[in-house]
Amino acid sequence: MLEIVNLHARAGDKQILNGITLTVNPGEVHAIMGPNGSGKSTLAQVLAGHPAYEVTGGEVRYEGQDLLDMDPELRAQAGVFLAFQYPVEIPGVSNAYFLRAALNEIRKARGEEEIDPVDFMDLVEEKLKLVEWGPEIMSRAVNHGFSGGEKKRNEILQMAVLEPKLAILDETDSGLDIDALRIVANGVNKLRRPDRSTIVVTHYQRLLNYIVPDFVHVLAGGRIIKSGGKELALELEAKGYEWLTEAVGSA
Amino acid sequence: MADRSGGVGVSGAILQDYVATSRDAGAGAPWLGALRQAGLDRFQAAGFPSTRDEDWRFLNLAPITGTSFRVADTDAAGVTRAALAPFLYPIPGVITLVFVNGRFAPALSDRHALPRGITLQPLAAALAAEGELVRRHLGQYATPVQSGFTALNTAFVADGLFLRVSRDTVLDAPVHAVFVTHSGADGVATHPRNLILVERGARAAVIESYVSLGQSAYLTNAVTEAVVEDGAYLEHTKIQRESERAFHVGTTHIRQGRDSRGLSFSVSFGAAICRNNLDVVLDGPGIEAQMLGLYMGRDRQEVDNHTSLLHAHPNCGTREVYKGILDDRSHGVFNGKIYVTPEAQKTDAKQTNRALLLSDAARIDTKPQLEIFADDVKCTHGATVGALDQASAFYLKSRGIGGALARKILTYAFAAEVLEEIPYEPVRAALEAVVMSRLEARTEG
Numbered sequence: 001m002l003e004i005v006n007l008h009a010r011a012g013d014k015q016i017l018n019g020i021t022l023t024v025n026p027g028e029v030h031a032i033m034g035p036n037g038s039g040k041s042t043l044a045q046v047l048a049g050h051p052a053y054e055v056t057g058g059e060v061r062y063e064g065q066d067l068l069d070m071d072p073e074l075r076a077q078a079g080v081f082l083a084f085q086y087p088v089e090i091p092g093v094s095n096a097y098f099l100r101a102a103l104n105e106i107r108k109a110r111g112e113e114e115i116d117p118v119d120f121m122d123l124v125e126e127k128l129k130l131v132e133w134g135p136e137i138m139s140r141a142v143n144h145g146f147s148g149g150e151k152k153r154n155e156i157l158q159m160a161v162l163e164p165k166l167a168i169l170d171e172t173d174s175g176l177d178i179d180a181l182r183i184v185a186n187g188v189n190k191l192r193r194p195d196r197s198t199i200v201v202t203h204y205q206r207l208l209n210y211i212v213p214d215f216v217h218v219l220a221g222g223r224i225i226k227s228g229g230k231e232l233a234l235e236l237e238a239k240g241y242e243w244l245t246e247a248v249g250s251a
Numbered sequence: 252m253a254d255r256s257g258g259v260g261v262s263g264a265i266l267q268d269y270v271a272t273s274r275d276a277g278a279g280a281p282w283l284g285a286l287r288q289a290g291l292d293r294f295q296a297a298g299f300p301s302t303r304d305e306d307w308r309f310l311n312l313a314p315i316t317g318t319s320f321r322v323a324d325t326d327a328a329g330v331t332r333a334a335l336a337p338f339l340y341p342i343p344g345v346i347t348l349v350f351v352n353g354r355f356a357p358a359l360s361d362r363h364a365l366p367r368g369i370t371l372q373p374l375a376a377a378l379a380a381e382g383e384l385v386r387r388h389l390g391q392y393a394t395p396v397q398s399g400f401t402a403l404n405t406a407f408v409a410d411g412l413f414l415r416v417s418r419d420t421v422l423d424a425p426v427h428a429v430f431v432t433h434s435g436a437d438g439v440a441t442h443p444r445n446l447i448l449v450e451r452g453a454r455a456a457v458i459e460s461y462v463s464l465g466q467s468a469y470l471t472n473a474v475t476e477a478v479v480e481d482g483a484y485l486e487h488t489k490i491q492r493e494s495e496r497a498f499h500v501g502t503t504h505i506r507q508g509r510d511s512r513g514l515s516f517s518v519s520f521g522a523a524i525c526r527n528n529l530d531v532v533l534d535g536p537g538i539e540a541q542m543l544g545l546y547m548g549r550d551r552q553e554v555d556n557h558t559s560l561l562h563a564h565p566n567c568g569t570r571e572v573y574k575g576i577l578d579d580r581s582h583g584v585f586n587g588k589i590y591v592t593p594e595a596q597k598t599d600a601k602q603t604n605r606a607l608l609l610s611d612a613a614r615i616d617t618k619p620q621l622e623i624f625a626d627d628v629k630c631t632h633g634a635t636v637g638a639l640d641q642a643s644a645f646y647l648k649s650r651g652i653g654g655a656l657a658r659k660i661l662t663y664a665f666a667a668e669v670l671e672e673i674p675y676e677p678v679r680a681a682l683e684a685v686v687m688s689r690l691e692a693r694t695e696g
Contacts, residue, residue: 048649051641072645073653081649088646092667092683093660101660102650109651141667158650 001026001063001197002047002166008057008222009046016042018222019058024166027194031208031233032201034219035241040201041085043219044170047199048082049075062166076102077109081164083155085171090142095154098142099124099161106162127160130187149180156187167191168199173207185210205237220245268322269406282386283378283408290405293395300399307398309584309616310526310555315498320440320470322407323352323432330433330464332359338431338462338492340677344424346371351431353441354410368420368453370413374444377413384415389446392476393504398528400500404474407442411473414446416453416483425456425486425675430473432497434465440472447477449485451508456486456674461501463494463521470498481508481535486516486674490682493521495552502528509535509564516673519546519554520685529558533595536564544573545669545682547689548581548613555584562595562625569599574669575606576662577613578693587632588620595625602632607639607665609658609693639665659690 002024009017016039024030032040046053047060049072060067067075090098096117104114115123124138131153143151152172159167169188173181188198188211200211208216208230216232217224218241226232226244236244269291299316300307330351339347348371349359355373365371370381377385395402412428430443449455461471471493479485485505493499499522507513519525531540546554554577560569575583585604606615619632639661647657666686673679 050645071653072648073651073657076649076651084646084649088643090643090646090660090664091671092664098650098660101656102647102652105651105653105656141671162650 002067003061004058005060006058007043007046007055007060009042009053009055011042011053015056016053016222017046020219020222020224022217022224024197024199026197027192028215029192029198029200029211029213031213031216032199032219033203033205033216033233033236035245036203038219039222040219041170042222044082044168044199044201047168048072048080073105074109076162077106079165081159081162081167083152083159083167083169083172085174087143087151087155089144089146091144093142094139095142096121096124096138099138099158102158103161124161127157130160130190131157132183133157148175149177152176152180152184153187156184160187160191165195166197166199168201170201171203172200173202173204181207182210205233208233218244280378280382280386286390287406287408290395290402290408293402294399294406297399297402306557306586310524310553312524314524315470315500318438318468318470320438323436323439323441323469326352330356330359330431334464335359335429335431335462338429338460340427340458340675340681342425342427342675342677345427346424347427347429348373348412349429349431350410350443351433352436352439353430353443366420366422368417369422370415371426372413373410374408374413374446375410377446381413381415384448385413385446388448388476388478389444390476392478392506392532393474393502393530398502400472401474401502404442404444404472404502408444409442411444412447412457412459414455414457415448416450416455418450419452420450421453422455425458427458427460429460429462430471432463432467432469432471432493434463434467436463436465436467436469438469440470443471443473445473445475447475447485447487449477449479449483451480452482453480454484456488458488458490458678460490460492461499462492463497466494466496468496468498468523469494471500473499473501475501475503477503477505479505479507479511479513482510483508484512486514488516488673488678489518489527490678491517491519491521491525491527492685493525495521495523495550497522499525501526502530504530504532506532506534507538507540510537511535512538513540514674515540515542517542517544517556518670518682519544519556520689522552522554524553526555527557529556530561531559531569532561533563533567533569536566538564538567540567540569542569542571542573543669543672545666546573546575546583547577547666547686548575548583549578549689549693550581551579552581553584554581557584557586557588559588560590560600562589562591562598562600564594565596565598567595567598569601571600571602572669573604574665575615576609576666577606577615578609580610580612582613583615585615585617586620587618589622589630589632591623591625591628591630593624596627598625598628598630600628600630604632604634605665606636607662608636609662659693662690663687
């Protein structure tokens, strides 16, 4: 599904990723953890094609294609989805209009017909249940005036409607209270499928109580310094990041 | 006087019309005759402004000053309610006064019973019925010396909206004054004149629309004077949807008293040349005022917004947000003057002016003009000119939406962010649809 080899990237003069290598197979859930500034959000944004980052080395293959060579919208149309840490507000544009436009762009790229508004609302009605929302959210402007928790739920709703093959959740747990966290995690879990892979970027182990990963990777200084199973997350929770980053620093 | 050739050239025709109009409007209380004469004298002396005047230097008025406009006939025949429908908004309880070619058209208007304490009339009727009250206010705020256009309007004072909301009275639903110039009106000029008096502690909302049923090249030269007395509240919305061959010069002068609140909303879509003058005078302490605007230009449209805000007393807060979307070879001007006198301590004034240029040939001249003579004040201004927001663009791309569709959505959002502050949902929805249809037309073209 996704093969990251020796990925280097920078923002302006600042080198952030210093050689990430990671393979994600279909159906797997990978957690990327690490202290602030370790590069984990940068990795998420580079995969989605954020223009603020420049890839300075390495390669990323997604379903056999050179992902880095694709414009961000083409990546999305090919099934890559980034749930933003800070979702953008789009005043005046309803959730319904926005999501239908996105879905139709993706369908067109797949050579499918556009979905008409009635079928679309039927589809959305199902997906809204995943995030425990009623239909009224669809007439509100995208993220405009939403609380932090609502914005994160909206990201999961979009993910549910767009049905990506590779979902990247960038600190989706930050700023969520326990109820919102449960709703968001529950939505993600229900979207797990054997052919859908998920990368969960998070600072805290808390989210991983709900979304149980197959693999946990610890990032520091723009590199993966340790990988393991889900128990690694618990170890990090107990010990913090220092024992790992110090070990790497002294090595 | 050579540089005033435009003004001199048209003055002969204007003089004839002036004589005809003043005879027609008849009534002439001596004070009114004197007011009109003062307007005419001033216009004849000063003429139209030109790019040599600091306040007009970004706007080429030659297409206006070079045209010999005649006063419009006032026949409302041919204007139907159905034809006006796109310009009316289904606001519950709205009172609609329609003016065709500058004169009140009762058959097209919807007036219903008003609470005591509210006087709503065409100005022509108020000149007779409320002569003394009108005399005390008319021409006292927007004066002929301010510009040749105001002088000309004053010379032709005849009709428009007159609204008085007396002390502590609340007008629940807005008044919508619709000024329509009908088709086949090439070369005519109308001079609507509105007077709005919101007395102590009263509340009112007025929407002024300037629209056209055809694609004629005519001149609308409107002046509105509004007095918002102590503790009163006025929402004033001006919607300019003239023909794109027309010329629109609109002057709005709002004088606010102590502890009053005011909201001015200005939307400009039409006219080949549009000039909006908004003057807000804060004539007392503790006043709040908001000035919001949205304008769109395409083809070779010229849209000029000049706003002026006078902080003359302490503890007043103002917020100004103007946004423009300019396409093709259109040209925008924003000049936002904020004048803070030495007495106006604790002034809090925020001004934001943003323009989106959708084509390489579109232009904007933008000038914040802060003149601050008090030391304990908070005045901020920000101006941005440019292309669409990158963070938003990336968000759309990350959802598979790129190219022209992303541009359309983000441009729409840029406009909607201002429109959402319009107090009435039906107005907001209709104007959002206008924005969307213009953007759709662009995508297809």
